[in-house]
Amino acid sequence: MWWKEVLEALLYPGVLYLSLIALLFEWIDRKLVARLQNRVGPYYAGPHGILQPLADFLKLLSKEDIVPEGTDRLLFAACPVLALVITLTAAAFLPLAAPRGLVSFDGDLVVVVSLLTLYALIVYASGIAPPSRYSLIGAERAVLMLIGFEIPLMLSCLSVALAAGSLRISDIVARQVERWYVLGPHAVAFIIYLIASQAELERVPFDIPEAETEIVAGWQVEYASWRLALFRLSRDVEMVLLSGLAAALFLGGPLGPAPPSLGWLLPPIYFLLKSAFVLALLSVLRASFARIRVDQFIAFCWRYLIPASLAYLLAVVWVM
Amino acid sequence: MAFYLPVGPQHPIHPEAILLKFKVEGEQVVDVDIDASYVHRGIEKALEYKTYTQGLYLIERICGICNVAHSTCYVINIEELIGKEAPPRAQYLRLILEELARIHSHLLWLGLAAHLIGFESLFMLIFRDRELVMDLIEAMTGNRVVTAYNVIGGVRRDLDDALAHKIREALERVRERTRYYRKVLMEDPTVRARTVDVGYLSTSEARELLAVGPVARASNVKYDVRADDPYIAHDEVPFNVVVYDTCDVWGRVMVRVDEVLEAIDMILYALDHMPSGDFRIKVPPIFRAPPGENVARVEAPRGELLHYVRSDGSDKPYRYKVRTPTLANLMATMQMLKSRGDRVVYVADIPIIFGSIDPCICCTARVLIVDERGRVIETTTDELARMKRW
Numbered sequence: 001m002w003w004k005e006v007l008e009a010l011l012y013p014g015v016l017y018l019s020l021i022a023l024l025f026e027w028i029d030r031k032l033v034a035r036l037q038n039r040v041g042p043y044y045a046g047p048h049g050i051l052q053p054l055a056d057f058l059k060l061l062s063k064e065d066i067v068p069e070g071t072d073r074l075l076f077a078a079c080p081v082l083a084l085v086i087t088l089t090a091a092a093f094l095p096l097a098a099p100r101g102l103v104s105f106d107g108d109l110v111v112v113v114s115l116l117t118l119y120a121l122i123v124y125a126s127g128i129a130p131p132s133r134y135s136l137i138g139a140e141r142a143v144l145m146l147i148g149f150e151i152p153l154m155l156s157c158l159s160v161a162l163a164a165g166s167l168r169i170s171d172i173v174a175r176q177v178e179r180w181y182v183l184g185p186h187a188v189a190f191i192i193y194l195i196a197s198q199a200e201l202e203r204v205p206f207d208i209p210e211a212e213t214e215i216v217a218g219w220q221v222e223y224a225s226w227r228l229a230l231f232r233l234s235r236d237v238e239m240v241l242l243s244g245l246a247a248a249l250f251l252g253g254p255l256g257p258a259p260p261s262l263g264w265l266l267p268p269i270y271f272l273l274k275s276a277f278v279l280a281l282l283s284v285l286r287a288s289f290a291r292i293r294v295d296q297f298i299a300f301c302w303r304y305l306i307p308a309s310l311a312y313l314l315a316v317v318w319v320m
Numbered sequence: 321m322a323f324y325l326p327v328g329p330q331h332p333i334h335p336e337a338i339l340l341k342f343k344v345e346g347e348q349v350v351d352v353d354i355d356a357s358y359v360h361r362g363i364e365k366a367l368e369y370k371t372y373t374q375g376l377y378l379i380e381r382i383c384g385i386c387n388v389a390h391s392t393c394y395v396i397n398i399e400e401l402i403g404k405e406a407p408p409r410a411q412y413l414r415l416i417l418e419e420l421a422r423i424h425s426h427l428l429w430l431g432l433a434a435h436l437i438g439f440e441s442l443f444m445l446i447f448r449d450r451e452l453v454m455d456l457i458e459a460m461t462g463n464r465v466v467t468a469y470n471v472i473g474g475v476r477r478d479l480d481d482a483l484a485h486k487i488r489e490a491l492e493r494v495r496e497r498t499r500y501y502r503k504v505l506m507e508d509p510t511v512r513a514r515t516v517d518v519g520y521l522s523t524s525e526a527r528e529l530l531a532v533g534p535v536a537r538a539s540n541v542k543y544d545v546r547a548d549d550p551y552i553a554h555d556e557v558p559f560n561v562v563v564y565d566t567c568d569v570w571g572r573v574m575v576r577v578d579e580v581l582e583a584i585d586m587i588l589y590a591l592d593h594m595p596s597g598d599f600r601i602k603v604p605p606i607f608r609a610p611p612g613e614n615v616a617r618v619e620a621p622r623g624e625l626l627h628y629v630r631s632d633g634s635d636k637p638y639r640y641k642v643r644t645p646t647l648a649n650l651m652a653t654m655q656m657l658k659s660r661g662d663r664v665v666y667v668a669d670i671p672i673i674f675g676s677i678d679p680c681i682c683c684t685a686r687v688l689i690v691d692e693r694g695r696v697i698e699t700t701t702d703e704l705a706r707m708k709r710w
Contacts, residue, residue, distance in 0.1 A: 033440075036441060037440060037441045037444040037445070038444050038445055038448050039444055133323065133324075133325050133326075134325075137325075137347070137667060140346070140347075141347075204438050204439075204440070205438070205510050207438060208668070211438065211668065212332055212438075213332050213333055213435065213436045213437075213438065213671045214333075214667060214668050214670065214671055215667070216331065216332055287440070287441045288441065289439065289508075289510040290434070290437040290438050290439035290442075290508070290510040290511050290513075290514055291437060291438025291439070291510070291514070291668075292510055292513050292514065293513070293514070293666055293668040293669070294347065294666075294668065295347070295666065296513050
């Protein structure tokens with residue numbers, strides 16, 4: 001039935017569901033970091049401020065849309081939309097509600113990872129669209145960062161795929177029933193993945209492209225109104241995507257003990273809990289460090305992260 | 321491919337209006353010029369129209385954070401001018417408040433430094449513990465920020481045993497927390513990555529460019545007005561001048577942390593050895609100062625603060641001049657902000673290097689040069705350097 005597929009893509013587990021989860025994850029992240037920093041965090045909108053991300057989103061939509069003089073208008077309009085589309089597309093591969101994602105085919109892991117790379121290029125394009133020096137520096141930094149974190153991110157995914165013998169996310173999830181338990185032997189790849197995805201998400205200690213005290217807001221400094229709202233939503237969806245991918249690759253995704261009668265209800269909950277756990281790890285990382293410089297980040301990646309991920313990949317090949 | 325990167329007059333680095341004009345190549349800073357003349361409030365001129373007592377209230381409002389340093393310097397200056405001296409108990413009370421203000425200023429700066437390198441958690445926690453000191457200042461003087469505690473001839477309030485006990489208890493807590501932050505700042509790898517060997521200022525440069533305060537002491541220049549030219553009770557209360565020889569931002573961080581610990585010891589010592597007696601002598605609200613001039617110096621949290629007064633025998637100063645530590649440190653800052661040889665300064669280092677002098681711009685800009693046709697001439701940093709030695 002074609003309308004059922006359309007409904008799935010638009011409502012559950014598609015765009016609407018993903019967006020709501022994304023806003024929920026933003027709230028978890030903000031609240032957790034606030035508590036770690038001895039602050040209250042979001043409080044007023046909804047119970048314990050759970051609606052604050054939604055309120056922020058709606059308020060941004062109502063703001064004045066400012067386009068600076070000399071802006072590349074096409075890029076300026078296209079980038080926020082593309083950013084959201086790319087992250088939503090990539091998130092459609094996640095096994096959010098069932099062992100299979102909304103879209104699933106052989107090699108879809110490669111597609112997800114390359115969409116993540118594409119996202120970094122969108123960041124670059126959005127940085128060079130307005131004629132601002134801060135956003136130009138932010139865009140440069142985003143591309144430099146890509147050189148550092150992309151390889152370990154891919155290699156850590158690849159080592160799991162090798163161990164599972166498939167590049168299809170649903171296969172990797174399925175193999176985890178037989179081969180390893182939650183997290184299992186891939187803790188090293190998991191840690192590398194966490195660090196790389198913290199960089200992909202531009203969060204402390206790797207919030208280098210948008211470093212507030214250095215270059216104001218980096219590549220997004222000139223964006224306002226709906227453009228900024230879409231960027232922020234796409235960032236939240238990316239957060240779901242990366243923590244969800246970690247849950248799928250390392251923590252068994254939607255799998256878990258379930259009585260047959262609840263088989264339809266529990267997998268989405270398992271998946272959310274596992275992704276939220278990954279998110280919590282990312283939030284703790286965000287609260288525990290200072291921001292490092294871009295040259296230090298590249299050095300860190302090429303000295304430690306990339307050799308470690310290569311060595312781990314070789315170890316997986318050796319064991320297989 | 322160099323281009324100019326304006327930082328300021330409005331920028332998250334600093335809430336006050338200052339313009340740092342950077343010439344950058346990619347991520348590297350090539351050159352810098354500083355324009356500090358955005359905020360001219362005419363305080364020195366306004367002081368000439370106020371009596372000496374009224375001037376005290378104005379002088380405290382030069383700066384919120386170092387208002388105690390300004391008022392201490394002012395009252396010492398005027399007391400020396402009119403030849404009166406506050407009683408010993410008042411000197412001790414002034415010292416206690418001065419050191420409390422130093423703790424609060426240094427903790428505030430440590431929090432801001434953490435914020436400048438993106439360490440938000442440390443920023444929040446340090447600001448939480450700074451509240452302990454703010455509460456003490458409020459309990460002692462009645463105000464949190466602008467204390468209005470020093471008056472010509474003494475202080476406005478006495479300190480009783482209950483309050484002394486409260487101060488002792490709270491300071492033990494502050495000491496414990498500060499020791500913890502000291503450990504964090506010494507050991508955290510990301511903090512070290514951002515501060516060690518950043519913003520280099522050699523000992524000879526610090527001497528040549530007349531750096532003051534923690535900036536000089538982090539460059540191994542043992543210079544502290546409290547030790548070299550003691551005022552109030554500093555010749556009676558022992559303390560160590562904290563000096564680091566790392567010559568970088570990390571050294572400036574550690575100087576300030578250690579000075580917080582020193583200040584706690586000084587306050588506890590002063591509480592134990594407080595002389596009894598009056599805490600102020602009566603000075604009439606309006607008085608005429610004998611003709612003459614006087615200079616007073618204090619060690620503000622940011623460095624040496626200097627006040628100059630000239631009297632023509634009336635009840636108002638003929639001229640009052642303030643030289644703040646930020647102005648003294650601007651030249652050194654320009655040296656730190658330039659890439660020199662293999663010491664590269666990155667754009668990412670700008671906030672913490674500029675922040676490492678604990679800049680306070682509203683104190684700094686008080687010069688506007690107008691030529692004979694009434695045209696405003698832009699004040700360059702070279703001219704500021706000459707003015708600094710007025």
